[in-house]
Amino acid sequence: MFDRGLLSIDDDYAMLVARDRLADTGTRLLNPDGKLRLPGRADLLPHPKFLEYHRREIQGLN
Structure with missing residues (x-):
């Protein structure tokens, strides 16, 4: 998931999830x-x- 940009990590180690693309x-x-x-x-x-x-x-978030 991480390598496909479906999941990333914020600076406070919270998971950023592309819920619109992840089942x-x-x-x-x-x-x-x-x-x-x-x-x-x-x-x-x-x-x-x-x-x-x-x-x-x-992930294209910034």
Whole structure:
């Protein structure tokens, strides 16, 4: 879903879902609170620059 632009991640690690393009069965796979499950170590968190790139170039949100 991420690579097809159906799902992206906001700077606060909330999931951004293209609900108009994602079937209900796909949304059932997502964490119900709408947040990513994050690793315990800060050095393993997704880098904000890459998240912004994905929102801009892959999902077309920015």
